[in-house]
Amino acid sequence: MIHRTLRHLGALALLLAALPGQAQQIRLDPLPDAGPAEVEEARPVVPQQPAxxxxxxxxxxxxxxxxxxxxxxxxxxxxxxxxxxxxxxxxxxxxxxxxxxxxxxxxxxxxxxxxxxxxxxxxxxxxxxxxxxxxxxxxxxxxxxxxxxxxxxxxxxxxxxxxxxxxxxxxxxxxxxxxxxxxxxxxxxxxxxxxxxxxxxxxxxxxxxxxxxxxxxxxxxxxxxxxxxxxxxxxxxxxxxxxxxxxxxxxxxxxxxxxxxxxxxxxxxxxxxxxxxxxxxxxxxxxxxxxxxxxxxxxxxxxxxxxxxxxxxxxxxxxxxxxxxxxxGLPDLPLGRYVTFGELGFDGLQGHGRYIREGAEFRLPWDWLLLASQRADLALNYRFDTGLPEGALLLVKVNGTTVQLLPLDDPETAGQTLPPLPIRFRASLLQPGVNRVDFEALVPGDPPDRACEPRANPVFEVLDSTQIFVPDSPLMSRPGLGRTLAHLRQEGLSISENAKQTLPAGLLLQLAAVFRGHQGTERAPSGLDPQLTLATPADLGLIEGPLADRYSADLLHALTRVSAPAVATAPVAAWDRVNEGNWLSALLRLDRIAALPDRLREGVTSMWRGDEPDLPEWLADRSAQALLFQPDMSRPDRVWLVVGPRAMPETIVESLAATHRRVDGPKGQVSVLTGEGIWDSWVSPDQPLQLHEPLTLANARAVAGNYATTRPQDYVLVFITITLCSAFVAMLIAILMRRRRP
Missing domain, CATH: 2.60.120.260 (Galactose-binding domain-like)
Structure with a gap:
């Protein structure tokens, strides 16, 4: 038995020796002071380690x-x-x-x-x-x-x-x-x-x-x-x-x-x-x-x-x-005057095809903030081609919100440059940092069931003489991820001990390259010293700040959740669909009557705090590869990037690099990286405002408008107090006057 085994092992050794192979080589380059003659081919032996x-x-x-x-x-x-x-x-x-x-x-x-x-x-x-x-x-x-x-x-x-x-x-x-x-x-x-x-x-x-x-x-x-x-x-x-x-x-x-x-x-x-x-x-x-x-x-x-x-x-x-x-780079938009697209570096925009989305991007200062009823203007110079099918439309959008809808099927005005069209929109649609004005066209097929015929001329043209006006604002800001990341520099990056053990060391270097310089301007010194810490879910319990103290468990669930939970909906009976539009049947439904107090409470809360849900509710249907969050709004320059267990470092770097030119970058207090590589952000309804200049008569109206929009409950309390005081004084005067009568 032993001799047979030895014969098999010997045959196996001869077979392996006959097979072509190459030993693993370790590359060693010559020393800085070495000459070419000293360079030798690497051998499959372990050399002595030089200095x-x-x-x-x-x-x-x-x-x-x-x-x-x-x-x-x-x-x-x-x-x-x-x-x-x-x-x-x-x-x-x-x-x-x-x-x-x-x-x-x-x-x-x-x-x-x-x-x-x-x-x-x-x-x-x-x-x-x-x-x-x-x-x-x-x-x-x-x-x-x-x-x-x-x-x-x-x-x-x-x-x-x-x-x-x-x-x-x-x-x-x-x-x-x-x-x-x-x-x-x-x-x-x-x-x-x-x-x-x-x-x-x-x-x-x-x-x-x-x-x-x-x-x-x-x-x-x-x-x-x-x-x-x-x-x-x-x-x-x-x-x-x-x-x-x-x-x-x-x-x-x-x-x-x-x-x-x-x-x-x-x-x-x-x-x-x-x-x-x-x-x-x-x-x-x-x-x-x-x-x-x-x-x-x-x-x-x-x-x-x-x-x-x-x-x-x-x-x-x-x-x-x-x-x-x-x-x-993106141009900075001057404030308080009309600026042409040509001044911003746009030679005009042309739209070709059936679904078209062309846009002009620009930056506003990070200490620009208008939240009330102020208006911005767009003087649109455009023309559209002849022979467009009925139903062709052009939508003008500001940061994704439609502000004007224009028909492109009018034969009387087709093919000619139209007079400037004034388009007024709420300045609050704009934001500090990157902004985008889109021109989105939808052209039906004519006919829709056959390949489109080639069209030599563009469907529409937005001329470089188009002007945009954005009003000036007081030097104000709100704490948020966008402003902090815009001022982040490579010396402000650090990594936690847990992250050092689990994340690739090169990730910190890639982030340093992404945040190598300022991505925006401010009209006054920001006073920020941004610090971003690269972390893992194990660090959530060590982070200090109100958001981390209250919601670390919710943040952890979002990072470890495999996918967003599906919302289960109960089947609707056929007769319920028949009576769905009947107000009397809706009034007599017990489930709706029982839910009425909660709905009233939600309505009052929405009026008081705004439409933004609480963070646990917002995170409940989201799954995150990674998240950026600002644990303490009183220290807006402290930001954490928490990398989830299933995240790909390359995706994080790519998504952050792409946000330098995009409107939908991280903002607010929490931003999660979705599976599609998009940052989805939550803005706290309790964001405090910061005024970076003295309060004067010239800026008092805009400052008051920003505060009233951000914290309407404070103004409601003030007016209720004034009303109660006025009613009390009026009642007191009426009582005193009645006592004086004979």
Missing amino acids: GPRLHVQGASPESRPATTADVLLPLRALEPQPGRVTSYRMEGDAPQAGFVLFLPQDFDGETLQIATQSSINVLPDRSQIRVFVNGRAIGTATLENFDSVRAVSLPVPPGLLKAGRNLVRIEARQTHRVFCGADASFSLWTDIVLDQSGVRLGSQSFDTNPLGFLAAVAAQAARGQALRVHGTGAADRATTIAPVIAQVEGAFGGTPPRISFEDYYSVGTTPPALARVAELPLGTSPPGGYEFRRGSDGAIVMAVDPTAYERLAEVLAEAVPQNGTEQ
Whole structure:
């Protein structure tokens, strides 16, 4: 038995020896002062641990260049990332358009831009295409005909158009439904731009050992889904020290910051090999200046840096990126005067298709606040095309609320520029921070059961001479997440002990990149020192503040709930439906009579406190991946980000990065991240107002209006008191007058 077993084991050993294999290799780069001759191929043995990292010398010798010459794709990165989509961007509707950043290490001539797409089967190829622009110049078109798989088209780029650093790529799509026509059909049209297969393909030798080469390599590596690896000693404060550099990397790319992972000096190489990495040098081995860009033995661009030189290195990276005019931010709207769309940077808005939503976004100061009956104005200059079907409408919306409805089927006014149309709306529809004015058109199909005929002219045009007026306000604010996050900087970020044990260390760095600077303005110093703490549900019991003390259990349930609970509804009998409109039967129903006191109490409470429900009621039907909350409104600069057990860190970072240009970002006191990657916010009805300037006759009316709107109960009590006092005085006078009569 023993001999038979030995024979089997021997045969197995011979079989394994015959199989092709490769031992796991540990990559070691040469020391900073090592020459090319000292570089040897890694062997499957464990070497003695030297004093520091081994880095390849930046050199001109052939041995110091990478062994591989494979092409590398420099990918597109979305200017406005979509939560839940890392490697693709979905363009939905009849005529969507989107902007992307292409980061290049140097100027290029004669290159081609590769665009990979996949479209919905509902798209009709004969009438659907994309048009591609690079730095404002059209370079070509492509038909949308990839339905079953992703395919790419290569467009030649004219010489001199691609510059080192940021290049702005804009894609405009025209999509037609193959069967139906109308606003409903528009919602089933989409095309995915596959980002990790779209861009410019270059040889690996195109990455020079300089800041631009390092940044371009990081961009290409991020498109593969690989993290930027930081090799060092594993000190606990590494995330804090490297934050300025990572913030600058995100600033160069735009969009979502790359993932970060911390590694020891000695770690297994990645597959495919890394294109860029960071190596922290030990004391006494730093090059002059504290940093140097070198090429590793695997061809990666290595940023070798003294941990004390990160601040200086961040400035070097910022100065290395050319300003190509691609930096885009939301404009600040001047207050108290009419401002044209042209002044805000909008050249006019054009609407194509059957369901259209075009908008103009701008920012208001965070200390702007008008809650009463003040009015803002929009002087709309527009025109619409001829031959639009009956029922075509244009809705003008302010932050999602419709303020004007205009017909687009009037043949007498079609095809001509109309006189300015004054549209007045409540200034309280606007908010501090990001605001959006939308022009939403719905055009019926004509006929609806056949593919739409191409239309050369836009359905409507909003001219750049359109004006908007927003009245000035006193310097006032309310505590809320939006204002605090807008002033948050990377030095205000911290992480709890529990979060250090469970969350990836790179998450704090990504958040530091997202909040790398101010996202708004104030007309007076805010006085805020924002602090955001990254935490886990285990930290809820340790957080101090009224909201945490009262509602920590409700917050915990929202984070750990698998899905939002379904609301059960009792079946309605047929006779109840028959008598539903009869007021007498409704009056005699005992269940409604029994519920009358509760309904009256809710009505009085709503009049007293507003329509916002209490926090437990609001959280009862919500499931959160993560939540942002402000536990104490008396300390508005203290905010906590609690990450749930099922949350994906990438989704959190993407959603927060997207809120810089969106109206529906976190606000109020509690904001939960839903499964769709959207922040849903709860605003406390007890928000206090803060006046940041002296009370004068000029601002007294607006200040009183804000207080009366926010806390009507105080004014009701004041007027009731005045009324009672007046009645008491009147009764007293009447009694005294009666006593004096003979």
